Amino acid sequence: MTYDHSRRSFLRTASLGAAGAFLATRLPQDALAQEAMIERAKDPRFLIVLSSFGGANQVDAFLSRRESEIPNAATLNAYPDSLVQTIGEFRAIDLKSPTIGAIPASFTANQSNFVRKHMNDMMVVTHTGTSVNHYVAQQRSINGNAAWQGRTLQEAVALSYGAGYAIPNVHLVNGTGFTERGTDSTLPAYAYGERAPVPNLWPLSLDGYKGIAGAPSRNLFEKARKFRNEQLDPSSDFFKTFGGSQRIKYWSDIRGDALRGVEAADLITKLMLFPDSEEMPLAAHGLQGSAIGQKVREAFPNYEFDPLEAQAALAFMLLRYGVSVTVTIGPEGSAVFKKGVKLGEGGLGEGDIVNPPISFDFSHQANREVQALMWNRQLSIADRLASLLKSEEFRDGQSFWDRSMIYFATEFGRTRRRPNNAMTFGSGHELNNGSLIVSPLANGGRVLGGVNTADMLTFGFDPQSGKPEPGRHMTEPEMYAGIAHALGVDTAGSNLPDMRAMRRSA
Amino acid sequence: MTKPAFLKLIAMTALAAACTTAPEPAGLQLAVEAAAPVASADPRVKFKDGERYLRDLSAGLNIPREEICKELSRYDCMTDAFRIVLGGVEAPNLTVHQPIETAALTSPIAVDRLALHVCTSRVRRDKEKPADAVLFKAGAFGKNGAAKAPERTWLNSTADAIYGSILLRSPSEREIQNLTTYYAQVADGRPANSTEVAADWVTLSCFAVASSLEAVFY
Numbered sequence: 138m139t140y141d142h143s144r145r146s147f148l149r150t151a152s153l154g155a156a157g158a159f160l161a162t163r164l165p166q167d168a169l170a171q172e173a174m175i176e177r178a179k180d181p182r183f184l185i186v187l188s189s190f191g192g193a194n195q196v197d198a199f200l201s202r203r204e205s206e207i208p209n210a211a212t213l214n215a216y217p218d219s220l221v222q223t224i225g226e227f228r229a230i231d232l233k234s235p236t237i238g239a240i241p242a243s244f245t246a247n248q249s250n251f252v253r254k255h256m257n258d259m260m261v262v263t264h265t266g267t268s269v270n271h272y273v274a275q276q277r278s279i280n281g282n283a284a285w286q287g288r289t290l291q292e293a294v295a296l297s298y299g300a301g302y303a304i305p306n307v308h309l310v311n312g313t314g315f316t317e318r319g320t321d322s323t324l325p326a327y328a329y330g331e332r333a334p335v336p337n338l339w340p341l342s343l344d345g346y347k348g349i350a351g352a353p354s355r356n357l358f359e360k361a362r363k364f365r366n367e368q369l370d371p372s373s374d375f376f377k378t379f380g381g382s383q384r385i386k387y388w389s390d391i392r393g394d395a396l397r398g399v400e401a402a403d404l405i406t407k408l409m410l411f412p413d414s415e416e417m418p419l420a421a422h423g424l425q426g427s428a429i430g431q432k433v434r435e436a437f438p439n440y441e442f443d444p445l446e447a448q449a450a451l452a453f454m455l456l457r458y459g460v461s462v463t464v465t466i467g468p469e470g471s472a473v474f475k476k477g478v479k480l481g482e483g484g485l486g487e488g489d490i491v492n493p494p495i496s497f498d499f500s501h502q503a504n505r506e507v508q509a510l511m512w513n514r515q516l517s518i519a520d521r522l523a524s525l526l527k528s529e530e531f532r533d534g535q536s537f538w539d540r541s542m543i544y545f546a547t548e549f550g551r552t553r554r555r556p557n558n559a560m561t562f563g564s565g566h567e568l569n570n571g572s573l574i575v576s577p578l579a580n581g582g583r584v585l586g587g588v589n590t591a592d593m594l595t596f597g598f599d600p601q602s603g604k605p606e607p608g609r610h611m612t613e614p615e616m617y618a619g620i621a622h623a624l625g626v627d628t629a630g631s632n633l634p635d636m637r638a639m640r641r642s643a
Numbered sequence: 644m645t646k647p648a649f650l651k652l653i654a655m656t657a658l659a660a661a662c663t664t665a666p667e668p669a670g671l672q673l674a675v676e677a678a679a680p681v682a683s684a685d686p687r688v689k690f691k692d693g694e695r696y697l698r699d700l701s702a703g704l705n706i707p708r709e710e711i712c713k714e715l716s717r718y719d720c721m722t723d724a725f726r727i728v729l730g731g732v733e734a735p736n737l738t739v740h741q742p743i744e745t746a747a748l749t750s751p752i753a754v755d756r757l758a759l760h761v762c763t764s765r766v767r768r769d770k771e772k773p774a775d776a777v778l779f780k781a782g783a784f785g786k787n788g789a790a791k792a793p794e795r796t797w798l799n800s801t802a803d804a805i806y807g808s809i810l811l812r813s814p815s816e817r818e819i820q821n822l823t824t825y826y827a828q829v830a831d832g833r834p835a836n837s838t839e840v841a842a843d844w845v846t847l848s849c850f851a852v853a854s855s856l857e858a859v860f861y
Contacts (some may be wrong), residue, residue: 184725304748311727314736331747334737338724341714345755348715352763353829353843358850360828362755365851368821374680375857382686384746385856392751399752470738 160301162394169389173627178301181462182540182578182624183450184294185522186279188315188467189547190500191271194564196553196569197508198248199261200588200595201228213593214564222251226532226584227259230509237560239512242485246513251520258523259570260579262619262639263586264597265610266549269566274548278572281617285631287320288290288328290620291446291463295328295444297626299462303399306330307455309448309469314398315546325519330465336440336447337411344405347397348422363628366392407458410440422540429455436521440477444469449518453525456537463480467546468514483613492607500551504564508551517574519543526588533570542576542624553593569594574618578623578641585638603638650652663835688860691740693721693729700853703808705777712760718764720760725753755854762821762849766842779845793844798823801845803858809852821843 151319160178164171171283171546171626178553196202203218204210220231229248236242252259267282268274279289288296299305308330333339346358354363366389370376379385400629405424408600410433413419419426433453437446437448445468452464471493478485492514493499526538550570555562571586585598587605597609600619619639621628691699697720701708712720726733729749751793762778769779783797802822806814809843811859826835829844852858 236737311733314738318744326745327748329745331749332727332739332743334733334739335724335729336720338714339749341756342725342728342749342753345752346759349756349759349763350716351767352759352844357829357831357843357847358759360831361847361851364821364825364828364847365855368825369818369851371856372815372817372821373857374815375860377680378683378861379686379688380681380856382688383858384688384690385686385860388746388856391746391748392755395748396751399748422715424715470735471736525825532747555651 147257151183159303159327159395159398161186162283163325165301174300177298177627181298181302182294182626183456183526183537184463184620184624185456185541186463186467186521187515187543187545188275188293188310188313188465189511189545190275190313190315190468190470190496190501191511191547192498192513192546192549192551192566192570193545193573194500194504194508194551195263195573195595196550196588196593197505198230198512199227199252199573200571201230201260201264202586202588202590202593207590207593209591211558212554212556214551214555216505220259222249222252223258224249225582226254227252227261230512232505232509234506234509234560236503237490237499237506240485240493240503242490243487244506244510244513245488245489246509248509248512249515251516254520255523255575256582258516258575258577258581259577260574260576260581260639261584261586262594262616263571263573263597263611264613264616265595266613267568269549271548272314272317275546277314277613278546278548278616279315279317280285280319281611281615282488284614284617285321285628286323286622288324289330290464290617291315291330292321292328293318293621293626293628294322294463296324296622297624298326302327302462303402303404303460304331304455305461306463307452307461308465309333309336309452310465310469312469313467314548315467316465318577326387327395327595333451333461334442337417339412339504340405340408343408344400346401347405348419348424357576401459402458404458404460408451408454408460410447410454411432411549427456427642429454433525436525439476439491441503443473444471445473445492445514445518448524451469453522455530456526456541466518468492468511470495497547500564502563504551504555505560505562514543519545523575532583537578538623542578542620543621544620545573545575547572550595551562567594569610571595574620574623574639576623576641578625580623580639580641590596598638600634600636600638635637650799656703656801676801688808690730691859693725693753693757693859694731696729696754696859697721698762700757700761700809700850704761705808706761706764706768707776710759710765714760720753720757725749728753729757731782754859755850758858762853765849766846769845770842772847777808779842780804783838783841788836790836793841794828795823798826800849805845805849805852809849810855810857814853825851833836 202215204215204219207215229252231247233245295305311334409426411417433450437450440447448466455461472494474487478489499513527536529537531537550567551564552567596607597611618633619636623640714724728747733739766779769776783793803804804821830840
């Protein structure tokens with residue numbers, strides 16, 4: 138597909154304001170496709186991928202089972218009856234533990250508060266994956282095992298709705314398969330994920346000039362860029378020899394309209410989460426923090442030391458300021474401790490471990506404790522994100538949340554067996570699991586599928602009615618299709634299955 | 644003498660010979676053709692990752708690597724701020740083991756910031772210690788400072804210093820012409836013989852060359 142940068146395009150998109158400036162440079166040549174793209178840019182949906190590294194296990198949360206419900210409960214991961222709450226169609230485990238396996242670190246974890254607050258937007262869908270390799274399974278959780286020419290869900294959403302957005306697809310968590318670029322190379326550049334690895338300093342890369350002390354004026358700086366692009370580079374022997382390189386063509390393209398659009402939006406200020414401080418001397422360099430920084434920092438007060446809170450805070454700002462339509466965040470592999478905790482000085486206090494090493498995958502050492510701690514962490518992040526998005530109007534009385542989805546992407550589940558009646562035990566990787574999706578766009582309040590009492594593995598459901606179907610296993614392409622359809626992504630020509638049961642209107 | 648300059652000399656010699664003799668000797672004609680850049684049939688270039696880029700500028704512009712580019716006066720531009728978007732890796736904390744395959748949308752902005760940081764720093768140092776100046780050297784307006792605009796020799800030698808320090812080659816006549824003509828744009832209504840204008844011209848010429856395609860790719 139080729140893309141049209143004509144004056145006519147600018148005129149057709151002028152009414153969209155800042156969004157129109159990006160849109161005009163990204164429109165396809167085909168007139169019908171142009172119309173569709175403009176309409177979708179006006180009416181976007183937002184996808185937040187909250188990656189859950191290590192296997193977020195549904196039977197330790199919303200599909201948990203009581204020992205009294207499972208015939209072989211002593212050797213399967215069924216919980217004492219007193220720990221399992223039933224709220225609507227969901228289950229919830231609230232757990233207080235003095236240790237995390239062998240680690241003497243007490244904590245209190247809660248799932249029921251989230252379920253009570255968000256159950257109308259919660260949808261749990263069962264499925265069975267195809268890999269227990271972390272990286273491969275992470276990729277498949279977002280590309281549906283190459284369900285649609287290898288494009289990821291984030292890329293599909295960016296392509297559908299992101300043409301009018303400065304940086305439609307931003308990856309704030311790094312080094313995981315959840316943020317691996319898809320294999321569909323036919324997409325326009327703006328659909329692929331942009332890495333934003335350091336939330337405090339990344340906004341500086343959104344303006345080439347601001348904050349550089351002693352530099353000549355901005356006006357002169359822009360003239361220097363123009364001089365470089367239009368005179369200096371084209372006249373060099375290097376360009377005459379290698380100017381046909383795809384890398385050089387791409388570079389020349391993105392340092393043009395795309396770059397100017399990003400800078401014109403003053404994102405270096407709008408997305409500056411951190412306030413002026415000794416650590417971040419903004420004012421001394423002619424910079425300032427975001428106008429909504431205070432509100433976001435209050436929601437995520439640990440942003441200074443907890444990478445996930447910093448990611449979530451910046452993710453909200455990216456959506457709120459109309460920079461992106463999809464953001465990917467998630468816990469990383471490193472342990473996170475509460476601020477001020479000193480290791481090796483006499484043990485850990487209540488809640489000192491914010492994130493165990495290797496996140497959910499630390500379930501190898503202590504399945505129940507880690508699942509409880511990590512679910513608590515993920516749900517807390519999702520709750521605060523949803524609350525922030527609800528507090529901001531998108532248009533005509535609709536909030537940003539009304540158009541958003543949080544998808545808890547994970548690789549796989551955890552094995553169900555345990556030593557006889559053990560409360561603390563390790564688990565392995567298990568293909569069978571399910572996913573949590575929280576969104577007003579999804580078929581909320583529903584568990585789609587169920588749990589076998591014999592082995593505690595999940596079973597599937599009818600894609601149209603959502604009726605449980607023991608013996609059926611939902612596939613990765615079906616999950617991909619259900620999420621894409623709930624978000625209203627145009628999947629014409631994709632041959633994806635119709636997963637009506639996963640949509641709000643089902 | 645650099646390779647392009649050598650080829651240029653051969654070409655000019657050949658051109659002079661061609662004007663005074665006939666018919667053209669076959670060997671000289673070949674030399675003329677070799678001097679003109681030819682578009683590569685299979686142009687393949689690599690992005691110079693941020694660390695290599697800053698080390699090259701550090702060596703060329705004589706600024707210690709650890710001082711050459713600091714965001715907010717305290718964070719290294721490459722190591723702390725833009726490592727990933729500038730093609731670096733960071734395994735221990737971010738678990739990024741491979742550089743990005745395609746430039747990020749923010750990569751050109753980050754490169755511009757690095758180039759502007761470095762060139763602003765170089766000119767500031769040149770002003771502070773004229774005896775050790777690398778790019779912004781005294782003498783722009785003649786011995787008495789009475790000239791109405793920078794002297795041609797100063798402009799040419801500065802252009803030569805910029806190209807020599809950053810791209811490690813001499814500029815072509817066309818490139819010198821481009822830079823000297825650009826001086827008027829930088830003056831932008833200000834007195835052409837002000838030190839401020841001259842310093843801005845050096846800073847921005849340095850920036851333009853340091854962020855040029857030739858500086859960023861290899």
